[in-house]
Amino acid sequence: MNIDDIAGRAKGIILEPGKEWPRIKKEQKSNMDLLLHYALPMIVLAALTSFIGSWSLHLVVYQLAMPLVSLVVSSYVINMLAGKFESTENLNNAFKLVVYAATPSLLASIVANLSFLLGWVGLFGLYSIYLFWIGIPVMMDTPESRRLGYVLLSALVIMVVQMVIMAVMAPSWGWGLLAG
Numbered sequence: 431m432n433i434d435d436i437a438g439r440a441k442g443i444i445l446e447p448g449k450e451w452p453r454i455k456k457e458q459k460s461n462m463d464l465l466l467h468y469a470l471p472m473i474v475l476a477a478l479t480s481f482i483g484s485w486s487l488h489l490v491v492y493q494l495a496m497p498l499v500s501l502v503v504s505s506y507v508i509n510m511l512a513g514k515f516e517s518t519e520n521l522n523n524a525f526k527l528v529v530y531a532a533t534p535s536l537l538a539s540i541v542a543n544l545s546f547l548l549g550w551v552g553l554f555g556l557y558s559i560y561l562f563w564i565g566i567p568v569m570m571d572t573p574e575s576r577r578l579g580y581v582l583l584s585a586l587v588i589m590v591v592q593m594v595i596m597a598v599m600a601p602s603w604g605w606g607l608l609a610g
Contacts, residue, residue, distance in 0.1 A: 432467070433471075435467070435468075436467075436468055436471060436472070439468065439530070439533075440533050440537065443530050443531075443533050443561060444533060444534060444557070444561075447560075447561050447564045447565065448564060450530075451530075451564060451565045451568040451569060452568055454526050454530055454565075454568075454569070455523060455526070455568055455569055457526075459522075459526070460522070461505070461521070461522060461525040464525055464526060464529045465498070465501070465502075465529070468529060468530075469497065469498075469501060469529050469532070469536065470498075472533075472536040472537060472540065473493070473494060473497045473498060473536065474494070475540050476493050476497075476536060476539040476540045476543055477490045477493040477494045477543075478490075479539075479540050479541070479543040479544045480493040480539075480543035482543075482544060483543050483544045483545050483546070484543075491599075492596075492599055493539070493543065495595065495599065496592060496595050496596070497532070497536065497539075499591070499595050500588065500591050500592050500595065501525075501528055501529055501532060503591045504528050504584070504587060504588045504591055505521065505524045505525040505527075505528045505529075506521065506524075507584075507587045507591070508524045508527065508528060508570075508584050508587065509521045509523075509524035509525075511580065511583060511584065511587070512524070512570055512572075512580075514580075515570075515572055515573075515576040515577075515579060515580035515583075516572070516573050516576050517566075517570040517571055517572040517573075517576065517580060518570055518571040520569075520570070523569040523570060524569070524570065526569060527562065527565050527566060527569040527570065528562075528588075530561070530565065531558050531561040531562040531565055532558055533558070533561070534554050534555050534556075534557040534558045534561065535552075535555035535558045537554070538551050538552050538553070538554040538555040539552065539555070559581075559585065562581060562584065562585075563577075563581055566580060566581055566584075
């Protein structure tokens with residue numbers, strides 16, 4: 431894990447996504463490498479700040495599981511959808527797209543988890559949608575005419591994946607209607 435590499439990539443994808451996506455596409459990084467050396471450090475840091483902000487081990491487990499499972503499952507589903515949108519199926523590119531587009535969400539959760547007073551910082555995570563929008567034609571070779579549908583369906587898939595994870599984890603926490 432190289433903090434400078436993570437910071438450099440995060441800065442590049444957030445500030446200059448149009449230049450960064452073609453660089454990302456050319457890189458030869460495995461999906462495991464992306465998870466372990468890029469996403470996981472941010473996910474662990476978000477889980478730690480969640481513990482500092484809430485002192486809840488349940489929330490820490492959720493903060494670790496939700497992004498990891500969501501990134502992996504969403505990448506597979508987005509790759510499987512590629513053919514429906516005249517795009518190129520390539521799991522590694524789908525993985526890069528999902529992981530790097532999630533950068534603002536991952537970074538925002540680090541700060542937002544410290545206190546409920548900082549929850550508004552989570553809105554920065556919405557920038558991930560824009561990064562996904564910019565990245566999908568580059569990473570998945572999506573034609574402009576199919577881009578909107580692919581992005582919308584991908585967003586829906588990501589939300590459903592996250593709701594399923596929450597529903598699976600909620601019974602052990604006793605969360606209202608989800609626990610019933």
